[in-house]
Amino acid sequence: MTNLREKEYYEALYDKLTVEDCRRVEESVNNNIDFSDAPEEFQGEEGHERGRHVLSGLMLYFKKGEAFRKKSDTIHDWMARDRAKDEQLYKAIQPTEVICLHCGLTMTSKSRELVEREGQERVLFMFKCSNCKRARAIWEGGAEWDPRNPCPKCQTLMEHTDKRVGDVITTTETCPKCKHQESFDFDLGKTYPPEPVDPHFEEDRKKYCLSNEEGMEYVIQQDNIERLLNQIKDEKENKAAYDAAAKIQTLSVAQLQQLLNPILQKAGYINFALGKPEFMRGVAIEFAMQDTKTDRASHESSKFLKKLIEETLKETNWRLMNEGVTYRLGFLSGRLKGVEGEESLLELAKKSLKNIP
Ligand SMILES: [Zn+2]
Ligand SMILES: [Zn+2]
Known part of the structure; x- marks a missing residue:
């Protein structure tokens, strides 16, 4: 398999970028900063030097940090892309019974490679005749490779001729319709020198590419700043909710009972009792009581109690739960929910503000 390489290869490639x-x-x-409008301390040759130092330090801080932040995902994507290429090559089904068009013998498969065709990479198989050495190229699926390119002027497929002089093959493409012509050379003898070694790469790699520790420090720092900025923005946008949250009275279960008991009794509800608390996100707790006012209809009584509880608990950390109040033969029940902690109280305040018409 030819595309996927060792992880170190991709790391070096990323670091090079x-x-x-x-x-x-x-x-x-170093070259493009205009210091004419800069403050006094950045004037003069020394001042410019200091200015450049401060500015490049600041810009590089973000450049290096952001490069680190994207590094592992980018390398992961690159490797996945190359792995997919290998898989496509590996899974491609080789055409069978490919015959030499010159001598009619079965040709031998030589190689397979990914070649772009109509904007998509497809597998092209190369075959060679062991007798006359002629070659054929066949796409996966059996279509013959067509070396003709469309004419850039009229899109008609161009005819091409090859002429070899020494090691140089000159290919000339001619459009049969508009006679447009293009030619290019391919020098078999030409060797391509390897990319020159960058003598400062390792040195600059250490300078510009953050280690895991340095990179994580940057990411954590930047994330903290972002969180802080978001919080400041949130506090500004939801000032009313933050103010309301700060005013919420946090009551324990015992305090809750002490608050409700006298108010309920005064309204004609007796034997107020709380059940066993249930711990979820916050605390849910069942309550029950009896209505002593026999002249109140059931829906009237439950509606009145609901309003009374909501009104009483309005500025506390407790709320009547959504199912409301149930009334049966003078016996009323329901559930209360209490929250604690800054975040939950804020959420509660936001919800309460939304419910105010
Ligand atoms: Zn042949
Ligand atoms: Zn043409």
Whole structure:
């Protein structure tokens, strides 16, 4: 398999891009900064030097940090892409019984590779005749490779001829319709020198590519700043909720009972009792009581009690739960929910504000 390489290869490739990016930043700071409007301390040759140092330090801080933040995902994507290419190559079904068009013998498969065709990478198989050495290229699925390219002027498929002089093959493409012509050389003897070694790469790699520890420190720091900014923004946008949350009275279960008992009794509800607390996100607790006012109809009594509880608990951390109050033969029951902690109280305040018409 040919595309997927060792992880170190991708890491070096990524770092190379980071190094190039950072070098560009330094270069641009060194060459393009106009200090004419800068404050006094950045004037003069020494001041300029200091200014460049401060500015490039700041810009590189973010450049290096953001490069680190995207590094592992990018490398993961690159490797996944190459792995998918290998898989496509590996899974491609080789055409069978490919015959040499010159001598009619069965040809031998030589290689398979991914080639772009109509904007999509597809597998092209190469076959060779062991007798006459001629070759054929066949796409997965059996279609013959067509070397003709569409004419850039009229889209008609162009005819092409090859002429070899020494090691140079000159291919000329001619459009049969509009006679447009293009030619290009391919030099078999030409060797391509390897990319020159960058003598400062390792040095700059250390300078610009953050280690795991340095990178994580940057990410945590930036995330904290972002969280803080979001909180400030949230506090500004939801000032009313923050103010209301600060005023909420946090009551224990015992305090809740002490608050409700006299108010309920005064309204004609006796034997107020709380059940066993249920711990969820907050605390849910059942309550029950009896209505002593026999002239109150059931729906009237439950409606009145609901309003009374809601009104009484309005500025506390307790709420009547959504199912409301049930009335049966003078016996009323329901559930209360209490929350604690800054975040839950804020959420409660936001919800209460939304419910105010
Ligand atoms: Zn042949
Ligand atoms: Zn043409």
